[in-house]
Amino acid sequence: MVRHDVVVVGAGVAGMRAAIEASRYGADVGVVSKLHPTRSHSGAAEGGINAALGNASEDSPEQHTFFTVKGSDYLGDQDAIAVMCEEGPGDIYELEHMGCIFSRTPDGKIAQRPFGAGGAPRTCYAADITGHVLLHVLYEQLVKSEVTVYEEWFALDLVMDGERCVGLTAWDLVHGGVQGVEAGAVVLATGGLGRMYRGTTNAYACTGDGMSMAWRAGVPLKDMEFMQFHPTTLKANGVLITEGCRGEGGYLRNAEGDRFMFKYAPNAGELASRDVVSRSEQTEIDEGRGVDGCVLLDLTHLGAKKITTVLHGSRELAMDYAGVDPIEEPIPVRPGSHYHMGGVDTDVWGRTVMPGLYAAGECACVSVHGANRLGGNSLLETVVFGRRAGAAAAQDVRSNGSGGVFSPSAVRVAERRIAQLLYNFDGVRPHVIRERLADTMYENAGIFRTAEKLEQCATDIAELRERFRDGMGIVIQDKSRTFNSDLVQALELGSMLQMADCLVTGAVARTESRGAHSRLDHPDRDDENWLRHTLTTYDDGQVALDYKPVTITEFEPAVRTY
């Protein structure tokens, strides 16, 4: 049993930023993470982080806000977006002072490149390894702050005293055993859930664990049906090739060599928003103008110098995982599941409806991305709202004290459940269910959706959840308590099944097309009925739906073209 004022779950950029901020407020902070912090998937972010610094052209937070609202297909909450865009520059300067090696303009300022649908060159970057650089800089600051990190502890369940969250239980992967983690306030920063899809840019660790913990504890999840498909991922294993490639001037071509994007987005071309580009690519592929299930990302005209400096990482990925040197030939790419706009419903301070529980980063939904996130806005969200959630959690503890009683029985219950899982000998191996889930999500809840497909997906998920039986339908072959990754993968599968259910339930209900949720049977946006957030809540193991209004301040919904 350990105790801290503030416990952050997850140690990517959002989690570490929250921990550092809470610690600055004088809180005693602990971080629980199933991975060592530098193994987190924030490190895979490549292209950059947006903020209206105005270093590359005239820019303003208002501009940034507008393009983010438009990009969100007007589903983003405009008050939250304004907060992010106004505070963004300060956070960038702070990151730079922490040591982030942002690429520079000739006069030594932070350089900025254009990203899709941004309206201005606003994306700050460190070559094409921005997430890696940020993640490591924040880990450096975390080490400096002397926050306690519980590495390779897998968070199991939130623990409540009445209505209030008072901590969580976690499985100590290295040593085995359930640990009670008592907290004045808990910040969830556990990242996304892309692994439920076949063909994803996400790491194996992106399994929606934090969202599912919150959901099981009765906290509503928001806009779960919105999954972003990134236009440029590698065929073999889904690895991301950054939007920065197009930001630096790369072309998308079809089998005939045409730069097809101008057909779909006459003004923005390759730099339209991600939902638009992915749909266009898929249309080209479906209509027979693809190359082996892909389109071509052509960088050859950028020249070796640019490619080997600011796109060095992308070149390496293309060579390692596609066998293609982008200096010489185009990279075959296709859309792949990338970023989940939905998540734990929070306000602009990361607060959830549950006292003592906060969330930030991809696992949260503030919402700043609405129905479609702009490239470069996710890293920004993690630092702005990670910082805010950390501050709010620390202040919460300061004013409310410990908040409640952590009942030790929670640990015993969790121990018993793990023991049952380990000593179950009857069922299938987890991968059987995991692969089936990934297939149906890809086939039926992908870029283009229909009622028929989504209902098929819902049926499949129900069947798989039934087979999984909360873990009692699968066999964990590793019976040891030391570093049992077989067990952890089974627990992750449980999270994914629940979150897939939420995602698809929301998607079936939303009979319109908005941002990344594209219904062939309801091709138009329907502001009258659907300009509202979906809430999915826990109802005795099943998913219940609710809705809440979108905050609109300045920008009335308008037709969205690029």
Place this chain on the structure above:
Amino acid sequence: MEFTLKIERYDPDTDQRRLQEFTVDAPETATLLDVLDVVKDTVDGSVTYRKSCRMAVCGSCGMRMDGAAVLACKTPMAPLAEAGRVPVISPMGNLPVIKDLVVDMAPFWDKFKAVKPWLEEDDAPPVKEWRVQQEELDRIMKEALCIQCGCCVSECNSMEADPDFLGPAALAKAQRFVGDVRDRDRTERLRTLNGPHGVWDCTRCYFCNQRCPKGVDPRDAIAKLGAEIYSEGMLSDKGARHAQVFDVSTRTTGYLLETALVPYTDPLKAMDVKFALNLARAGKVPNPLKPHRAKKLDEVRKLHKLLKTQEAAARDDRRAGVSIDREEPTE
């Protein structure tokens, strides 16, 4: 495609080690990590290794293949299968094994923390970014690529002999700050690194450069630290004095002045009479009074002097901070 590999299993409960062979089917594009996943999913769920990003950025899956540290996710398997090779997969070296291919990274991170791995700057609230030229940042770009996977440490020959050696990963991290013009702690850092288990422990085996999956070239980073220490005239360590003998003797004789090497690097060692006699008996102690001198020595002497001047000028440029300035608050 069919893949066969042998995995070194270690069971911490029984303290037993064994090699286990597996043959599985996987796509032709499969990496070592993909093959391990098929083994774990379909043959034996207890086979244990770390993984996460599968794109060579998270640094989780360092392990050895036929004795050489690799990232499993960056290692294609088809060429081996085609060559009929059955690789042995084992945990990384120089770190304690927890289970199968999983090592205890705690000693690794302790060394990371020991180099004070964060930028030291003043506490004034940031109003704007530091103005830094791209070339200045390029100097530390290679070190900044490091993903802390441990492949270099796994193979470090010096660390095998001195487990307390800070090692290639931590030293590359140190250089990332020493080389950062924004850092205010350079001299203090160099003083710490110029000591026991520091820079001069490196035996230049170049295994780190060879193994690094990200092109960090940790040995080169260590050399950069050595150069910084040397340029500061910090000669307290035997390693720095050893270097000085080479530096000076190329000027004085054109060759290494072997007879100066031992007494100057380590005067105590010069008293090792038995050792010296053995060398002398084999004819390996040249006459110190008649050193071998290179011809055209004047060229090298001039070069030595010219470069000293140029090096000093470059250092002054950097020290004066010509390429860095902080914007004043605008309000």
Place this chain on the structure above:
Amino acid sequence: MKSSYAYYPGCLASLSQKELDTSTRAIAEKLGFELVEIPGFTCCGAGDVHEARPEYYLHLNARILGQAEQLGQDTLLTICNVCTLNLRQADIKLKTDADLRERVNANLRDVGAASYEGGVEVRHLLWEIAEGDGYEKLKQIAEKPLTGVKIAPFYGCQILRPSKLLGFEDPDRPQSLERIIEACGAEPVDYPSKIKCCGFPIVLAREEVALGELIQPLAEAKDAGADAMVTPCPLCHLSLDAWQGKASREADMEFDLPIFHLAQLVGAAAGLTYDELLFKRHVTKTYPATDKIYAAGD
């Protein structure tokens, strides 16, 4: 067939490791390699100048390369791992970065030294006789096969790693020494540490660490039944030979393992005598193995 080289013996072979220079010249004659002297060559700076003063190191090596070029030679023959890496690294830098080459050349001209235009390749003796014509020639001159002698190959580091600068063979599974040992009629002995470090670069600054490294190959080769060890590097040789006694005391093991220079091994197989190859200049006595060698030939 390649027959003439700019010959760069480096410091050690010119000084304390004189036997290496002598035996190299002796086998070169047998092999039909003409070794062209480089007047006024200096030390390459070893790892030390390379580390402490990288700019000076680059100029020192550029000067040596320029001198070789001025002789009209396109290949610089080295007989030391450290010289090989130093010269190759400088050469590659200068060849790939024209601006750098121009800056270095301006400095060289300034002091009256030969500038370097990038027309030389640096090759170690090992590489010249491990394959191709050199290997064929080696087989021809190895008239006195060292039958029954077990030789442990010790590569050392800087002839293998980093392979992007050296690149002659697979740095983890090198075979060149084995091929040469076989061509000499001896039997190569395999052991894991053959590609590891001998500890030499830090043997004065960190003797304990260096000895820890040195013990491994000695103990493993001995265990594998080696009569002697052969190395292409005079620094490895010095470490393995001169520090062997200390390593032996540190490990509390009797090694008594004779250490041969590559050129001595080839020379013995080519019929050169014990005296011609200066075996007497070794700290660790060579006779158990050299007796076997010279008996094998009788």
